[in-house]
Amino acid sequence: MPKIRSFSAPWLQEPNPGHKLFEQAEETNRLPASIASSRNASQGPNRTIAHRGNEVFVARGREIRWGDLADLKDAWEAQQSRTGSASHLNGDSSDSSFEVYDEETSRLPQGPGYRVIKTPVASEIRQLVISPNKDQLAVLTSHTVHVCMLPDTSHLTSGETAPFKPKFWTVGPTTHVTSKSAVVSALWHPLGVNGSCLVTVTEDAVVREWELSTIDRWSFDTPTLEVDLKKLADGTSLDQDFGASTSTNKAFSPDDFDMKVASACFASRNSNGWAPMTLWVAMAEGDVYALCPLLPRRWSPPPTLIPSLSVSVAQKIETLETDPEATREEKLLAKQQLEWMADLDNQEPKLLDGPYGEVTEVYSRPSRPGSIPRLQGPFELAVAPQDEQDDEVELKDIFVIGAKRNTADLMMGEDFELYADDDDKDSLSVSVICLLSTSGQVKVCLDIDGVEAQWLPPRNASTRAFPDQDVPSLLVFHTFDTLKPAEITPDSWPVFSEDVTTRYAFYVTHAAGITYVSLAPWVSLLESELQSDSEAGADFRFDLMAKGQRAEVDRIYTPQHAQNVLAAATAFKSSDLGHFVLSATHNDPVIMFFDTPESELMSDRQETPVSTEHGETPEPLTVWEPRPLFHPSEVLSRPSTLPPWVDALRTSRKRPLMQQEVRLSVATLEIFTESHRLVSSEVFELNNAVAELFRKCEALTYELKEQITKVYEVNQRIETISGEGESRSTKEQNISEEMLVRNRIDVMKVRQENLARRVDNLRKRLGQVSTRELSDKEKAWAEEVRTLAGSILGDEEEEEDTTSASISTAGKSLKRFEEVQTLRDALFEQAQQLQSTDSVDGTASPMPVMKIPSEIRKQKVAQVMSLLDRETALVEAVKSRLERLSIE
Known part of the structure; x- marks a missing residue:
């Protein structure tokens, strides 16, 4: 997991203006924290933070607060620099660029980097879901859905101080109301045209598609597709009516308990095959369903989606034609998929301009075999007995990671290869479905068989029912807990959150903290096993891998007060702010900065070199362990309820008792009893808050001593390395730090040259000793x-086996x-004889001419x-x- 560098952002902490984004709303400011948190936990998921780049949208009560984190940070740094310079000049630390919080009107001040967005909602906002193109924001309460048309950033940073009032649209003003079922999920369809299709899922298992258009008000009033999953589960043919019932009187049905929706989810747009158009629905009782293909009336696929579906359908048809054991249901399903693809191939796509100058191809939803797919499920989970949950534990959220795109089959026979994203290199060829329960248990399931498009059979007696159809299943690959037994509460609602660095990492947010989960340790290994052609020992290898490789699970944040309800963690990654995760309690922000990987740091340094002379100096390495910030209990700043009670008592029917002496009576006893109850409760909370503050201050002294000791040790090491310690011990030597550093650099250069020379000599010797073989x-x-x-x-040592030639x-x-x-x-003997004859005669007569016959001489x-x-x-x-x- 990424290493946590810091738990604090000074520009978001009190009393800085950035902290006003996360303060309580006016209507909940007077409620005790325990009551507010319990009420928030019981109403559904808490996804009150959304972002667009460096801009953050925070829901507080019935209003949305917008802030640009980069501008807030720059303004805080500028304020710190001006405050420091002013304090050195005249001691004035005031700053006129920020407006202070008005205690009388309890209004959020307007200024650079933040504004208030007014909303028409009538109750507390529970979820904020931003569209794929970042131009629309879905605002959800417990029963209503609204869509905000987000303005450009320039409109929000124009310098105006009044609350901003953008255009709001109410989705389903007669459908999503308080008198009907609650809305549990609102999802932007990944294949919607320019990200304008909103899918809402209510608690009574009704799925609705809203293809929104700002020029057509009717698109916000009536859904283009409405499916009641309870009716669809019992459906037998395509011609039936699966729309939601409009009658308010409902009879008892077991499906009301078995099909109570907890959450729904789509896979990402870049997933393989049918995954982007598959809606996964998790029921509170533990069942999982899939709806495929769920498409809007007009949809825009990515470039590789339709070719990959054509290849898969063609391969399936070819396999079934040659398979004698193919069942009637499989042949009917293949025929329906072929009809669906044929209808799609016969269309001529319309070209529309995308948000970033791109051209988008728009298709119409195929009408054959039908617009409403078949409900697949409930999926059978292969759960071991020790992993089975109690009856009281319910599912709360679902998270789907789609399979990677199979570009090999798509580009088979082509001269070039299709470009693959970095996320697809170390990805699985199967979808991963993660389920989260109330107890904090996460089940990681694999869709080995793969969910494909399915429809109910047409109204025909021979193909009306499939009694022998197999029950779909999911392989539970890994199960782990994110909560301790003492932290489990029955009314909690934990949620999943995506990570921005990799698709196989996510965050689990619950009342007890935030947990980071990474599936990367076993993803690449599992993919190599799935792609392996060898079946020898496959069961043994899979079993060994399942028992050996585990997901990386780490609790990165634990709140100080257990009653605080955390907003779903939102991951950010930008060049201005870095990599961090943002969450919030009911009154304070929660932020965790992570270290950037070394590879990214090197690339950033190569792209943007830092000047140490006139530019900003790089941030020094920290030598302490980061700790979460301590926020004193808000009981210390909460106004007492005793003065309002006394004022109310003076205007009540017991007013005469307040103007006379204290007498023993029943009315006096009631007044003293009520006052004692109020004072005792407040004193009890104050005692706990003061005791907690005292314990933290006492622990802070020990932590400060430990940090001082560590810094002193580091300082001693630096002095030893730089030689500063020796120079201080010898007072006669007056050498500057620069000279010490230069001398040490010169010594290291000489040592490096000597080492290089020795390496060259060894290389030469090795070259002489080691001889290569002859050719x-x-x-x-x-x-x-x-x-x-x-x-x-x-040669006398000639070998005996020499040939005769x-x-x-x-x-x-x-x-x-x-x-x-x-x-x-x-010749030597003749010459010696002649010499000996001359020596015997003793005369130096000339050598006699020897008469040799010419024939012998020539021969x-x-x-x-x-x-x-x-x-x-x-x-x-x-x-x-x-x-x-x-x-x-």
């Missing part, structure tokens, strides 16, 4: 040289060499010349062979 040509040449040496010199050649050459030696010896000379010619020829032959070998 075939070199071995042949060496053998020829040895044969020639043996033929000339008569080489032996005969060597014998002839040796015989000729012996004849030359014999002639040389004979001897010819014999010597022939021998010389042979030797010359042999030398030339060896020389030419050596030259050829060197050239080759």
